[in-house]
Every structure is written in structure tokens, then in C-alpha cells.
Amino acid sequence: MKALVFERNLARFAASRVVSSLAGSGKGVSVAPLRLTDLEAPALRGPGWHRVRPRLAGICGSDLATIDGHSSRYFEDLVSFPFVPGHEIVGVIEESFGANGAITSSALAPGARVVIESVIGCIPRGIDPPCSACAQGRSGGCERVGFGHISPGLQIGYCADTGGGWSNAGLVAHETQLHAVPDELSDEEAVMIEPTACAVHAAIRAEVDPGDTVAVLGAGTLGLTTVAALRSLTEPGALFVGAKHPHQRRLAEELGADTAVPPAQLGRAVRRQSRSLAVSERSHQLTGGADVVVDCVGSAESITEALSIVRPRGRLVLVGMPGNIRIDLAPLWHRELILTGAYAYGTEEPADGTRRTFDLAMELVARCRLGRLVSARYPLDRFEEALAHAGAAGRRGAVKIVFDLRRAPTGRSDPSTGTTRPAVRVASKPALSLPHRRTRVLTTRPRTRKGATP
């Protein structure tokens, strides 16, 4: 069985950083410490653990940052090598290890379609009693990430013991991490649940008061799902989005943004709405600004922009994963801003009581038809193309790129079923997907005769 494996190799990590810096995100994969290799499925860890065979696995911005060599060294001790990346997963349970080897629940029986809370908290780690965060269901805030009976790893997809989504071999997950997927949801919708859960958590962490002016920077997967979550779970007076590409602006407005503009226009739009002044004619720094700014990019530029358009004592939420960047924090100090991160998911307390973030995300995905954000699917053996596509998703008119693991790698049969067809058939939406053969990707740009005037 094939899987993509990421190894600890500093020279290749550095080479990938150089190549991706020069050629663009996703282009460093040829020199990155990532290889497609034969791999056995990881062993079940004990009672309550299940082996899951991925059907679709998304490529996330944090995956790209890792492969591009741009991820923060902060994570060095929070992951274990080698690991199989991929934490946005919809899959099928293949084997379960219940108490006494029995099936543990009817919903999580072999053959059940599931999505995975990839965060590995105290309970999967066998830590008893759990830390205070996990005890409250906030597994994203787990204080024992590097401990317990499995290797360090923030999530499935960064842990040597669990496997990850970019694999035909399968992965293992604890029952507390699994959520059965209703038949009504397609695989494309289901694979969007994990990133949407991050967005739901971010929207709640944003603590938007009714009538607040909210600005979202970035309109990739995280930005768009955050817009949907903000519109669904909060009551902003005005919701602005700064989005680079036209299709992103269109989707942002479809998902609930009042106004979606190119990033360079966001500050002016927020200034107009908040009737703020600017510090000077030459400065982009507003004296007032948005009540809440949600940064779904995580770059030095985006955080600097966020700092310049949030009002004094306003709230700035970092949803996009920042790395080792240089920013001027003087506005944070001077304007007494609240800067907070929003990582992963767990348990939320929206107006209608305590809910699992994944349950809220599942509802949001269905309501907003977020499966449409899946723009292209690649087989695992075309991972270099897939990662390049994901790295240039915005420019290429795409949003979410996924690995399609429902078929065996090209030209090979699936030994588990003896067929190239998936073990469990699920309705899927082929719209916008790439065919499973090498072909030129069509762009949305209309062709015109040279010199012709449309």
C-alpha cells in the first residue's frame, strides 16, 4: 500500500524552503523530505481504536507550509517522524479494536463512513486523568500533546504512530476522534468538515457582538469557511473580506460577506464603514477600524494589515498559521488590542448550549454546500501536481485540493477488495474535479483572439 511519508531531513527541508521561496508554494515538493512509498497500515493502539481507510484527504495550508519548509520550529517537538501528512479526512472504518476486540458502537462499525477530529488529546493518548482542557472537551487546547502512550504529534497527520490521510494504507484513530457521516453528505462535503470545524471555532473565538464590523483577511479554504461560520453563528453588522482572486470574492459573498474586495481595498472599505480617520495622509493605519479582524492568512503582511485596521481595544484573531515572521507590534501595545489564536476545535458553547465543534461544522457544511469548495481531486501518485495545484490554488481559480484515495494508485488493483472501485460507494459531486488522468487543467479565463476586442 502506498503512502506519502514526511521524514526528518534538514538538508531537504532547507532545499524545499529555497525552492518554494523562488518558485512558489507547493513547488518545493521535488526536493522536500516527502516520498511516496510502500507502507503498512499502523497498528491499532488498543481498545477504542479503529483503522480508517481514507477516501478523500485534503491538502491544508499547514501541510503546504511543512512541505515548503516554512513551518515554525515551534512544532519541532510537537511532531514525530516519519509521519504521513493529511489531517482533513473522510474515510471508512476497516477494523475496530473494541473492548475484548468487539465492535464498540453501531455507528462506528467497520464500513461506516467517518470524519476525523485529527487533534490528538489526552484520551487517545491514554492520559488519565486528562488535562483540564481535554476534561472540558477542548482537545485543541490539550496540555499533554507530546505525552502518553503514542508519539508526539499535534494531530493525526503529524504523528509517527497514527498514520495520516495521504495514504492508501490507512490510519488509526481513537473513537473519541471519529464522527459518523450522514449518508446525505457526499465525500466532498465530508472532507470539508475538519477545516470547517476550525472555522467554526475561529468564529466563536472572535466573540463578535451583534452589529460589530468584522473583517476577514484571506479567502482560501479557511477564509471562506470562516466567513460562512461568522455569518451563521454570529451577527456582524458588516462583514468584509479581503480576497485576492475574483472567484474567491464571488464565493465570499455567496457565503455571507457583505463586501468582498481585493486585499489592497480592504483597509479603505473598513475605514469607510467605521468612519475612522487614518493616522496621516500617507499612512494606512486607521485611528479606529473594525471591531474584530480575523486573519486567515498568517503572513507578516496580513497580520500587519490586521493590526492597522482593527479599532483600539478591538480583537484580532489569528486563524491562518503564522510562522517565524517579523512584525511591528507597536499598534498592539498602543491600541490595547486583544490578539488571540484560533486553533482546531473541540467543544463550543454557542447560544444554544454546548456542542461539539464537528457537529456544528457538519451542519454548516450541509447548509452552505461547502463541498463546492473542493476544486480538484488527484490520485496519490500525482502528489507533486496536487501540491503544486494547492500551492497556487487561488491563482488557478481553485479553493480546496484533495487526494482521492477511493481508487488504488494508477495501474494497480486494490488488494483489499480485488477491485479498483471503492469498497463503499458514496454519492459524490464530480463538478470541478480533475479527471484521474494526466491532462491539462482548463482555466476559467476566456480565450480571445490576439488583438480582438470582446
Next chain:
Amino acid sequence: MSPRPGFVLEVDGSTPPTLFWHGEGLRLERLPLGSRVLYPPEPLNPLADPAGAIRHALEHPLGGSEPLKVLLRPGMRLVIAFDDVSLPLPPMRRPDNRQLVLEQVLDVAAEAGVDDVVLIAALSLHRRMTEPELRHALGNRIYDAFAPHGLLLQHDAEDPTNLVHLGVTDLGEDVEINRLAAQCDLLVYVNINLVAMDGGHKSVATGLASYRSVRHHHNARTMALSRSFMDQDHSELHSSNWRMGRLIRESGVKVFQIETTLNTDTFPEQFRFLQRREWEWTGADRAAFLAASKGLKSVPERISRSILHGVKSPYRMTSVQAGEVEAVHARTTENVYAQQLIEIEGQADVLTMGLPYVGPYNVNSIMNPILVACLGLGYFFNLYLGKPLVRPGGAVIMSHPTPWAFHPGHHPSYIDFFEQVLSETTDPAEIGKYEESFATDPWYVHLYRTGHAYHGAHPFFMWYWCAHALEHLGAVIVVGGDRAAVRRLGFKPASTMADALEMASDVVGPDPSVTHVHAPPLLMAQVS
């Protein structure tokens, strides 16, 4: 030799290509056979003795007004307002008409023992003038005599302490003007009439008014009913200003109006080919054209802009009249028409125009897309008496690069208007709902009052300026413009003039009749 009147050329096989302005560039275009090209009249002979003419005008005022020196007495408060940087275009060589007139007015005031004198630039909602611009308009002697003492002011339409509400016209229009001007013993207004729209009651009722007052005539309805706003007898813009002006007079504000007119001697020697007819170009003219067009194209845009905005026009004064506002303006208008009017029979299917680098609102600045629209559909389209040069449902083809570029200091509200309002609607009647939020935006108010920014509502006015044309036309096509910017304006981009004519045919039918306005120098068409 007396100057030749305007001329309507019918393009035939022997007609050389026609010169088009294209922003900071120049183009030669071949117009279809049978097209008509309107050439402006040649410059009238200027006043041989402008100083003498001014003195005569002050001593022999029109409309029953007493001579200026009779109106002046020791101890009185005298306010002298003058037109701002938007006039004339291009700025004229020194001495500017304003300087020539002001020097004599101040001399008369000094002889009469008047020592309480304040000068006010009548900005209305335009940007504040810079020191070099003020020095250029007034001359160094006047600037140095007044500015250091705080006696050279720029009208502030957003300063509540320095505005006074004089009343409401019969039609409910607020009349609110500069307090110093309203409460002085005599208000002298010094004007330059470049086009027929300028002057008259508009000088005070708009130039020294507040936003609250100006909005009554600078709106979509008024502008759509001004046909044209260069024809004061058929202009709702002027009717409103005249109602306000009369209310100002009835409120006791005593205005002594001094208006001047210019000839069409617009370009200095190195650009003289611009005001010659192409078939009369000499070898030197052709060489100058090539040097100018290639030279301007070969340098970065900011350099070409800087070169062109440095051009000072050799305009000369053709008349000066003073006294009661309406009588003065009637004479001024006659003199403007005497220079600019050209008769033409019938309307065309398509009107073409080459838009230059400068209009009233981008002196020493960038002509942004909104100003391109305003120059073409506001100013050029409205240069008519009688009927528009193009038939109802016809097409206008404008040549201009229309860059998606704005001067952030001069036009901050334009940027937001372009990004946030025109992306929603380009209908002049619809945009009004956004106007107040722009007009009262504290950042725009701050920049207008303390920087060099146009008022927050100004881009709306520019779009209202286009209302009549937008209502009248079936299509607006921009040749060689930034495609995204042109589309944002609601117009159609074309790569070449041939493409544009083909696109226009889709709207007006095959083999359209074409009229081209060969300006500047400016002209005014009397369309029968």
C-alpha cells in the same frame, strides 16, 4: 490678418490623419470618409492694453453699478474673492488675469483709503491651492502682501463658524455662503471665464458656498436637466445658481463682479501644432508632433505628466467687464461665444473626442477614471448650444488611457467612490443614496479642510456631471483605456479607433455618421 472662424471639415480621401489627444499622449487617427471634424476658431486678437481695459471696466461698470472707486471708502471691510486653480486650463503664463485685475482693484482700494481687505480663493468644494499655485494666480507681490498676515484665505465649505445661512429660495434651496463674504461691505469677485459655464451668479453662489448649499444644484436631477450646462438659458444648474445669487443680493450682500475672457491661444510654441489644422502642418509642425508624441511615450508616466502639467498657456485676455453680476455675465458670455462658437448642422450617430491630460479637477494631479468620464461626458459632451452633437441613442468614443490610478492626496474619496460605489451602480440617479455618507465622512472632511483634497462629495458631482450624456447616449466607448477601469465606469473598452467604430455600429447601425471635436483649444458647437 483677422483670425479665421471655426471650421467644419468633411473627411475625404486626401484628408490627413486627425490628431487626437490621448491623456498624456497624442495619436493620429484616420476617421471614416464623410466624418465631420470641428476645428475651433483661431485665437481672437487679444486686448492691446489689458491694464487700460481693466481700468476702464472698473470706472465704467455695467448694469447700473457705480464705479468701483465710488463704492470704496475708508474704514469699510472689503473682501475680494477669486477663481481657484481649476481655471484656466492649462494654467496661463504670468501674469494671470487674476493678478492683472487684483492689482488694479487693490490700487483703487488703497487710493480710497480702504485698509481692511481680505482675499479669498473661491474653492467651493475643490481642493485648497498650494502656495506656488496661489503665487502663480495672484503674483508674488500680492501673495507676499497678504499671505503672511493671514489675509489670504481659502474658502472652507466645512467650517461652520465661518458660514452664514442667508435663507432659502422659492424652490427650497438653502443659501449658505462664506461669512466674511456675506458680512463685508463690498464683495469683489474676480473671475476668469474659460467656458460659458463659468461666472455670473455661479461665482459666489457656488464658489463661496457650503456643501449644504451646493448640493441643491450639483445633483443628478439638475444636471440631467441642464441641456447643456454650457448654455445658461437652458441649464437648470444656472437657474438654481441664479435663484441663489438673487437671494444673496436681496440679503444685502453687495457684489461687484469682474469677469475676464481669454482667447484660444492655448499652447506654447513647442506645442503650436496642437492648434493648427493637420493639412496645414509645416515640416516643423510634423517634427514637433513626432518629438512630442514619441518623447512623451518614451518616458515614465509621471515624467510625461510632470512635463505637461508644467506647460503654461499663452492665453491672452480678450475682454474684461465689471459691475452688476447679471449684466456683466451677459457681456462675458457674448465674448466667450465670439471666440468659441462654431455652427454645425445636424447631429451625428457617433461623437469622437480625444481627451487631454488635464481637466478642471486634476491640475498638477492625476486624471483618474472618474475625471476622464467627467471630462468627456460632462465637459466635452456639453460643449453645445441647441442640441447635442450626437443624436439620442448615439455613441460617444473617447480616446484616453484611463488608468486605474488616483492621487491619494487630492482625490481620496474618489478612490472609495470608484471601488465601493461604482462597483454597485453607475446610475447617477442611484448613487445619490451614498452621497451623504461620503460628504460627512470625517476623514474626507479633515483632508479637505487641512490637506489638499477635494471634498468627499466631489466624485458624486463628477458623476452627476455625466448624467445628461448617460441619459442621452446608447453607448460610451473608450479607446486605449485600462480595460478594468473602463468597465468599472460602465463603458466599453476598445483597442483601436477602428474597433471602437465597429462596436459603435452595433449600437447605432452600420455606416454611422461621425463628428469629431478637435479640442483643445476649446470650442462650443451651435447645433441646428
